[in-house]
Amino acid sequence: MSSCCPAKTNDITDDVKDYYGKKLQTADDLQTTACTTPAQKMPKYVRDVMALIHDEVVSKYYGCGLVVPDCLEDMKILDLGSGSGRDCYALSKLVGKDGFVIGIDMTDEQLEVANRHVDYHMKAFGFDKPNITFVKGFIEKLKDAGIADNSVDIIVSNCVINLCKDKHEVLSEAYRVLKEGGELYFSDVYADRVLSDDIRSHKVLWGECISGALHWKQLFDLAKDVGFEIPRTVAYSDLKITKPELKEVLGDAKFVSVMYRLFKLPKDADRNASQVIYNGTVTDNQNEIKFDHNLTFKNGAPITIDGDTAAILKQSRFKEDFMFQKAPCCAKYSEVKEENPFNLLESGGAINQGGSCCAGSCC
Incomplete structure (x- = not known):
């Protein structure tokens, strides 16, 4: 270095x-x-x-x-x-x-x-x-x-x-x-x-x-x-x-x-929120794969993510490792924001993985 x-x-x-x-x-x-x-x-x-x-x-x-x-x-x-x-x-x-x-x-x-x-x-x-x-x-x-x-x-x-x-x-x-x-x-x-x-x-x-x-x-x-x-x-x-x-x-x-x-994404990348399912195909990450400190994808578990994160997965080398679906209309998910690392150190970096659609009809 x-x-x-x-x-x-x-x-x-x-x-x-x-x-x-x-x-x-x-x-x-x-x-x-x-x-x-x-x-x-x-x-x-x-x-x-x-x-x-x-x-x-x-x-x-x-x-x-x-x-x-x-x-x-x-x-x-x-x-x-x-x-x-x-x-x-x-x-x-x-x-x-x-x-x-x-x-x-x-x-x-x-x-x-x-x-x-x-x-x-x-x-x-x-x-x-x-x-x-x-x-x-x-x-x-x-x-x-x-x-x-x-x-x-x-x-x-x-x-x-x-x-x-x-x-x-x-x-x-x-x-x-x-x-x-x-x-x-x-x-x-x-x-x-x-x-x-x-x-x-x-x-x-x-x-x-x-x-x-x-x-x-x-x-x-x-x-x-x-x-x-x-x-x-x-x-x-x-x-x-x-x-x-x-x-x-x-x-x-x-x-x-x-x-x-x-x-680095194309300027015209699709940025719609999506429900994604990790298929466990990344070598040595069959059970789960960590995207960042706040987001881990479990094999076979559907999770709704914001449009920017969905665009990254669709455009990057990970695109074949996920199945993409339209986000449920009432699904909750976290928007991506700037994170102060000093605040993360103080708080321990609370994890928020987003949420799934509520039961029954859309809210």
């Missing part, structure tokens, strides 16, 4: 390159927990894949979440800020020999580690030829790295976007290269306020994924401006800064690590 802005914008790029390429040798060298994965239960199939990843690749990994979405077979995936390649290699196994993974990073030292272990992982996965490549570049300049328009099914990113100053350009480029129905699935760090110039200019806090954190509301505004659907919150965890010298710089500012998913 460590790809962000081109050098001509300011000195942040060089500082981040130096931090992740030279100063950090392993995750133990990090000074905060912002760029490490919070404790969470990994599905067994993901644990099994992670056990195959080379030790050096794992030791050089820095990230704030587990960016492994569901339904990956035969997908073409782009990893923004791929670093040592840990997530890329896991994804290359999960997409299978007919899928493909591209990792982009700007740090030579990280790319060297990633490229050194291609043959090792292809042999471990039982693949005859590589289904993965690593390219050098900046995540808001994907065209310069040869990533074409509408060419990628899924983009993942693991605590990297906050390292780049021009986040609007990052999201714009992601939107450009995604196919219609494609998804940006990423974890990052967010603040409860717009950060001061003192925090923004702190080199260590930049490298630790803190100084570049957006105010959480800014992400929703940027996503809307670029054209993405409203961000869906998958998971979230509190971040505590314990080093006194860093706490002094940060003052009362609070931070949270959040995993979001953003979808």
